[in-house]
Amino acid sequence: MFHISNICKNSSFSSYIVIQVRNKTKTHWAKLKRKTSPKYKALNHFDDFYASVFGKKWEPMREAMLRRSKYVAVVNNYGDAEETVEFLTNKGAHCLRNLMSIQREFHKEYTPEISNPIPENNTNKLQEYVDRVQSEDISSIYPQASDAPDRLNFTDKRSDGNEQTLQLNKSEMEGNQSQNYPSTDSQLDESRIIDPAMGISSEALYQYIPATKLKGMDEWVPESLHYSFYSTDKDFPLVIEPETEFKMPEHLKVYTYEMGSEYHKFPEPKRCQTGVFNYYPMDCGSVLAVLALCLSPGDRVLDLCSAPGGKALVALQTLLPDIVVCNDTSLARHNRMERIFSDYLFDFKTSNRWRERVLLRRIDGRIFTDDQGFDKVLVDVPCTTDRLSVNEDENNVFRPDRIKERLRLPELQSQLLTNALRLVRPGGAVVYSTCSLSPVQNDGVVHASLKRAFEDHGVLAAVRDLTRPMSALSSTLSLASGDIAPRYGQLVLPSVAANFGPSYFARLVRLK
Template sequence: MLSIINICKNVHINSLLVQQIRYKSKTHWAKLKKKTSPKYKAQNHFDEFYGSVFGGKWPPMKEAMLRRSKYVAVVNNYGDSEETIDFLTERGAHCLKALMSVQQEFHKQYPPTPTQTDTQTATLEQYTAKVQSDDISSIYPQDKLPEKLELSDMTIRSNEEEKEVEKQTLKNLTLEESLASAQMDMSRIIDPSMGVTSEALYQYVPATQLKGMDEWVPESLHYSYYAKDTDFPLAIEPETEFSFPEHLKVYTYEMGSDWNMFPEPKRCKTSVYNYYPMDCGSVLAVLALCLSPGDRVLDLCSAPGGKALVALQTLLPDVIVCNDSSISRTNRISRIFRDYLIDFETSNSWRERVVVCTRDGREFTDDIGFDKVLVDAPCTTDRRTINQDANLVYQLARVKDRLSLPDVQPYLLTNALKLVRVGGAVVYSTCSLSPVQNDGVVHMALKHAFETHGVIATVKDLSVPFANLAGTLSLAAGSIAPRYGQLVTPTSDANFGPSYIARLVRVK
């Protein structure tokens, strides 16, 4: 009996000790447990990767992405549009087109200061100059550097002569003397002052080039995206054709204002919903198409169909082809069209104007060609990835899917450049902050399209027309701005994005 009492006392004492240890910290014990779910793995990866890319600007971006995102309302022209506009206006929403016009007038009176040169590019130029200076220093003594190099100062030999001289020199040296006289190629060493860590470099090298090492390559990398020299025709020109479609009605709340979420859309008298809520970055992808009356449009990765719906709301395309590689996803496209387009399933006019198909976008073919092509490529969907555990590319079972993204994205864009007519435009967009999936894919696709198919495209700089959105959303600028496109970055005042938009016009 006594032994049982002693055991009970010991158990009670031990439980008290456990409780004291458990509640000793001010942080609840459950929060101290190691978080290993996919969304926390994604957050850790983004902290490491985006921390090296965006520096101190990443933490506020992450904080905004962890909050509820902001939406705009695209008014349905096939419903009670006037009543819908009155309803949204009464709630304090403003017309996006009007906001852009106000900002444009402001810029006319107070022109924005030119964007400062990308600090990383400037540092690379300084480093290049340093390497060139070191090359000269290796030829001339430090106390006798010429002010200007003349042709007479150099001995010019052909490649064959150089090889013969080197061969004769090596013949007269022993192995030890050859090793002692060998020089390291310092031009291939990354200078630490450039601020580029080895981890950052691994985020810019294509995983597809590292065969057999897919299990450890974090994402994919291509450091040369930021190099000025290219081995294919590349031109970046300002966009001059941009205009807001007359019939597209988009409503939003001003940046920094106390905004509320739009209520759930309601059915109109015509049985369709009155507006479509979506991220403003998705609307910008459609605006970047610069649609014209009678355009034949291809939405290569269309599901769930929001961007195609916005394109139809402009009342400009004559035909729009909505494609996706998954049957279940194309079913979502049809469902959205049924909810927003009157008599979509029964009207012959819709069957002629809207085509929904299921193909691999990399192998999509067409005999006629398209005036505009939208490539809303599959990506890491950053905001969703760090907030949800379900169906994520950071799940252990989907590692290969994540690592294959850089294999899929550039080939989708390359095929789009083939499908668009000469003079037509391709818009590439993602909902990722990754330079690999954004500028990197554009660079690889332009290169591959030229080398494989002889296609040449010009990059259109959208910075001027998109500057009129300064009072509505935040665009990456300065050292974090992409080279080829525009990047919508989430902020606490304007929690849109992330969205990347690049416009390419085929010239050959």
């Protein structure tokens, strides 16, 4: 008799797990799209540019920039300062003043050979890269090699940096209007008009008419324009002196984790009993830019590009300036700066004392004027923000719609620094800072601004070499040295052990 049980006994069943695989060998479209996003464009650009300038030292910097950045904690003196210091110490953080003091004593006993030679090799590498970029631009503009010039002329592309370039020329506008909208009395050129009576088969329809002007050329900016601002010409008085006035402000309390420590991130700031936050986390390079001002009691300070206000807040934490003027053109950044001051300065919105000490302005930094002048001016200019550019797509300067803005950054930076040299009083100091590794935006802009300030305004300024004072930070962060060291300023390099920066700052003192 046939039973189903006999089949079950005599048969063996095997179980299989079926996994559905879709597009096994095809890359997802989202991954392909990410490869062309602004942050990937920025990384590819830096791989090409910085590898040519820094050589093998670029790879560790690249790795560090793609990792989480490191911060220091600036203790808020307008909150519970002593309690905050105890809290940070228990977290394993060290006082930056103590670290610098220990390193300074070590250098006194074992004097290091501090030298800041002119990086000729670095300059040659940069010049080779600039020549290559300009050659590529020439090839794209002039496909036929016979018509190609040796170099591109950027005299028409650059502005002269005067205030007149920031305003519309009324006569020029009227001239353009007369060209675009001719009067009724003017005669029209009919030599190129095809008479409809000739018919569709007329040979005139097939005649080649060469273009006399490319409409979009006035808006087009070649890539090599960005690098044309870098120059080493010495056709103006160039003075470089060692810095002798640098010292850590007594009341400024900055805490950091030691180099190579597993701890790199501070807890979120908390409100004190006074209602303000207990400390402000920020990059150590930004703190050094404020220290380079060498603030004195009663100083009148200008932060020309202040937003979001971190550096101005550090200056106020020294308890030295009498007046701090914070300027920024963007309304959104201006409002953010005001919120930060409200979060860290007790009774900021209601106290008349703060209204007299902290003055907020919204003026283009290139045309900022002041009758009284300033003792110290900080110019933290807009730049390529290297770390942000390789990690974030939002508001990235490498976006396609910001190409012209990015290529003209050195021009904007030079105009801001030149105006800062005009605003500072004789004997006062200007600190120029960026968050970029680019020699064009760093030393290149400083050199161009010193030259422009002397030739256009008769302002003579000296570069103060901060190499020796900053050597006390050798156990805290990584500073560029040797053939990659900048000539005029200090460059904080990103590193895995101390992932600050990138940050560049240079101190200039006006002589006359």
